[in-house]
Amino acid sequence: MTTAYRKRGVDYSTGSMFTLSPEFYRSEEIYREEIDNIFYRRWLMVCREEEIPETGAFITVAVGDESIIVVRDDRGTIRAHFNVCRHRGTRICEREQGQFGSGDIQCPYHAWRYRLDGTLKAAPLMNETPSFDMSDYPLHSAHVGLWGGFVFISLAEDPVPFETEMAGLIGRFEEWHLPELRIAHTIKYELKCNWKLILQNYQECYHCPGVHPLLSKWTPFRGAVHDCMEGAVIGGYMEMKEPNGGMTMDGKPASVPVCDVSGENLRRVHYYSVFPNLLLSPHPDFVLYHRIQSVTIDRIRNDCFFLLHPDVIADGTKMERFRSAIEFWDKTNREDWHVCEQMQLGLRSRRFERGRYSGQEDILFALDREVLKALGRTPPSR
Amino acid sequence: MTTAYRKRGVDYSTGSMFTLSPEFYRSEEIYREEIDNIFYRRWLMVCREEEIPETGAFITVAVGDESIIVVRDDRGTIRAHFNVCRHRGTRICEREQGQFGSGDIQCPYHAWRYRLDGTLKAAPLMNETPSFDMSDYPLHSAHVGLWGGFVFISLAEDPVPFETEMAGLIGRFEEWHLPELRIAHTIKYELKCNWKLILQNYQECYHCPGVHPLLSKWTPFRGAVHDCMEGAVIGGYMEMKEPNGGMTMDGKPASVPVCDVSGENLRRVHYYSVFPNLLLSPHPDFVLYHRIQSVTIDRIRNDCFFLLHPDVIADGTKMERFRSAIEFWDKTNREDWHVCEQMQLGLRSRRFERGRYSGQEDILFALDREVLKALGRTPPSR
Amino acid sequence: MTTAYRKRGVDYSTGSMFTLSPEFYRSEEIYREEIDNIFYRRWLMVCREEEIPETGAFITVAVGDESIIVVRDDRGTIRAHFNVCRHRGTRICEREQGQFGSGDIQCPYHAWRYRLDGTLKAAPLMNETPSFDMSDYPLHSAHVGLWGGFVFISLAEDPVPFETEMAGLIGRFEEWHLPELRIAHTIKYELKCNWKLILQNYQECYHCPGVHPLLSKWTPFRGAVHDCMEGAVIGGYMEMKEPNGGMTMDGKPASVPVCDVSGENLRRVHYYSVFPNLLLSPHPDFVLYHRIQSVTIDRIRNDCFFLLHPDVIADGTKMERFRSAIEFWDKTNREDWHVCEQMQLGLRSRRFERGRYSGQEDILFALDREVLKALGRTPPSR
DSSP states (O other), X not given: OOHHHHHTTOOTTSSOOBOOOTHHHHOHHHHXXXXXXXXXXXXXXXXXXXXXXXXXXXXXXXXXXXXXXXXXXXXXXXXXXXXXXXXXXXXXXXXXXXXXXXXEEEOTTTOOEEETTSOEEEOTTGGGSTTOOGGGOOOOEXXXXXXXXXEEEEOSSSOOOHHHHTTTTTTSSGGGTGGGOEEEEXXXXXXXXXXXXXXXXXXXXXXXXXXXHHHHHHSOGGGOEEEEEETTEEXXXXXXXXXXXXXXXXXXXXXXXXXXXXXGGGGEEEEEEETTTEEXXXXXXXEEEEEEEEEEXXXXXXXXXXXXXXXXXXXXXXXXXXXXXXXXXHXXXXXXXXXXXXXHHHTTXXXXXXXXXXXXXXXXXXHHHHHHHHTTOOOOOO | OOHHHXXXXXXXTSSOOBOOOTHHHHOHHHHHHHIIIIITTSOEEEEEGGGSOSTTXXXXXXXXXXXXXXXXXXXSOEEEEESXXXXXXXXXXXXXXXXXXXSEEEOTTTOOEEETTSOEXXXXXXXXXXXXXXXXXXXXXXXXXXXXXXXXXXXXXXXXXXXXXXXXXXXXXXXXXGGGOEEEEEEEEEESSOHXXXXXXXTOXXXXXXXXXXXXXXXXXXXXXXXXXXXXXXXXEEEOSSTTOOSSTTSSOSSSOOTTOOGGGXXXXXXXXXXXXXXXXXXXXXXXXEEEEEEXXXXXXXXXXXXXXXXXXXXXXXXXXXXXXXXXXXXXXXHHHHHHHHXXXXXXXXXXXXXXXOGGGHHHHHHHHHHHHHTTOOOOOX | OOHHXXXXXXOTTSSOXXXXXXXXXXXXXXXXXXXXXXXXXXOEEEEEGGGSOSTTEEEEEEETTEEEEEEEXXXXXXXXXXXXXXXXXXXXXXXXXXXXXXXXXXXXXXXXXXXXXXXXXXXXXXXXXXXXOGXXXXXXXXXXXXXXXXXXXXXXXXOOOHHHHTTTTTTSSGGGTGGGOEEEEEEEEEESSOHHHHHHHHTOOTTHHHHOHHHHHHSOGGGOEEEEEETTEEEEEEEOSSTTOOSSTTSSOSSSOOTTOOGGGGGEEEEEEETTTEEEEEOXXXXXXXXEEEEETTEEEEEEEEXXXXXXXXXXXXXXXXXXXXXXXXXXXXXXXHHHHHHHHHTTOSSOOXXXXXXXXXXXXXXXXXXXXXXXXXXXOO
């Protein structure tokens, strides 16, 4: 994926591009820095708006050592609260998703109660405690950003504005009417590799001929084009070989085109990474996305979702056909996970030093520099 | 539990009382300090005398990285030995309890043999080793203290005298004739929380209305009274609502009063913590106690015992009725374990700082100060 | 095992010999030093030549965080390569043994291909990368040494010459015709102890009377003689009590004498440790050896092999009888593993300091000094 990207004036293909040191995949100290400076600061995609459809509906999401409650409040606004009681630090909510019954968030230990907007509503007997002011003890809150039906949060006290970080996404993919789409299928994976290896894997197709024979047949790897590198958003597209093709087991479309998708987009498969945890892939006939959660330095959860128009989801015959896309991507995902896990194992070697990127991997060199910048470290010279 | 305690002249209810920093529940370094300064130095309750009734009978108990053999020697004296051979450091005894067969403690590796009092009796061929004096190689020993049928040990070379540390216990609960009681039932629990959270949980009933509906019905939480805070011993009692009540599923007594228990003690449930590992709870009709063992910073074992007079234990009908007390406390324990585990999870949060104790939790503020003092750290100002 | 060793002029039996500090069995820092200075530098026995009989046949072996491919190349030469692709560090080969199909070693990720001798044969599209020279990117290689049918490797860039390190082995055991022998049986063990405890266990028979009643019956422990301590090789033999004895369940030979074994060797069981990971034990009628792999500071894998002449292996009746040797050694091994595991547990004690070796254990004191020397630490004075 290089052509269009190069057109934008940065050509990484000259000189030598070296990979990050293996320390970035095995040093607990660097991993701690990544949690603090990336996962606790940047914008993370946590769910679709449809997953918390009404007042009181919530999900909880783990970020490093934090648990965050994402909930729709009485006014319909989506809020994100740290899942920890201000009284003595008890984790309040245990469920991964649900509905707050009485419209309140209540700590199971000493029964302090918070409103859906996070303010403290009741703290038994604290009126007997001198100089205790309930307004001083709302739940700690995280920032919320919305785009295309996706819910993002930032745990930073003062994050980069959502619109700045997501400039590369805003206004893009309008033909898909993303907010109207709904989750048609989910696959959950657990991988034994560092989170960065998945982003790298997603951004180059140098590995496709050997790892993905079927994908390479439908979308020849040298047709990859990068057309965006703004803030957190990096990506581009691959062209399908056949005019009426699809990313399925038989190479034919999985479904009808999504909403207003037309023209050249009928032949393109888009691949965007939204640093650090969303991989977004609009196809002509559906939208695929991955939500990445770093569990430890060498463990991630990767939940993979398929979005379709509700009319398609409601149509049993169309969904039957759609299974071919699910099968294709599950197979392709597993091909990727395997090589990422092999790379994690290899990077434990003390003998291996920094590797050399090919011209096909120039975007990884740029991605590595983003990581280094986020950690306040000097980017590698070439 | 505040009234009587306040009467003794210390009123923690004015000013602000803050909890310990979350670091005290997640820092491995602080945990190591606690092992060294608390578990390797203070008096630990390890068993009842009845568990090692005769010469050669032993239990082994784990304390941090140490294993200790508690054994009754040839004179009937209870001894505590480090379970490690003086030859090359082999752990000698593998069993949790048993009887030393020949009256000797023998290392399985090179067959060095120790007497029950810890002195080295035989070391094969060491007579050929120049300047080897058997009297230089007894088992390392720990100190032993006895009260009320309970066996305590201290791993310190020079511990605070047992009688000083236990001054708050000595002379108390005489009506129960504690040494005459026997273990009627045991429940073993494993919990995912730091050991301090259990002590804190035991010392306040602010959580009772929400967490323990039944217990709160039999003993209203505002009836809690602290009447002791001396050395390692902190505690008090709660008054039962009904004159002829009991801590059972139906609120009626579990058994006849223990030995000479009479008067106001027929209506009181006592709760004492003996820092750092015994929770002792004399009821009118039985005695409940917990032995806490810290396994890791966020794991404990908590063995819960019920003591009764041997005459009651021998009476099948009485024991049938007694099951209601076991059921009540198993249910109540599990209610507590759950919130303690939730608190441990919440304390991982980097956003949560120190919390604010209510007036109902003043004794926890005092308990925290004891921990800090034991670690040689400055107690928090208010 | 002392007599002959003492004859060679070093008498460790005077003065006091103390064990290593327990830190050497529980400090992760010291363990890391051992990996770096011993397992990444010394000669390790990895397999028998018969296990990779022809071109392309390979095994992979784990050493610390490294994985090494040991393979026979096109010329029949045995090679050892770091199992990590020079491109970006992917672990190339997943299997524990096998045959490289096309005669090539291919990375599963971006399909770089290496010849069996480690040179880079193909790197797709890297010809488009400026100043990329394929000859700069062979697989990293390890050194290989061969003796008696055994394959050794060293991960050091510049190891002590194999012949220097193995001087004590070269020319020894010629009567056994070791290269002609084949693996007749394998037993794989996993142990919960530090690797050094196994070497120590192997070098003294002070423990035999208590731990190995049967072995002590066939070979009285005071008949142990050390006759070699050169470089990595330490060892000696024990004399069988009966002229026509064998190390089996009934004390009779397990098989016919191996090849040209005759004279006094018909009555001797040899025990040699080849520091740090081979234990070699030629018996009159078979050869037993152990390959030790350190997994963590307190975990090892110990694979135990029995070598016989191919004519014996082909003879069903003889192999039936041979089962008695397998049974005897499996039982004896497990007796050893148990006490080694007990010692590892005991060495966690903070109270235990350095122990005192008996005169029977003088060779362990020498062994400890080899470890200290390898780590660049001052050997203990007596």
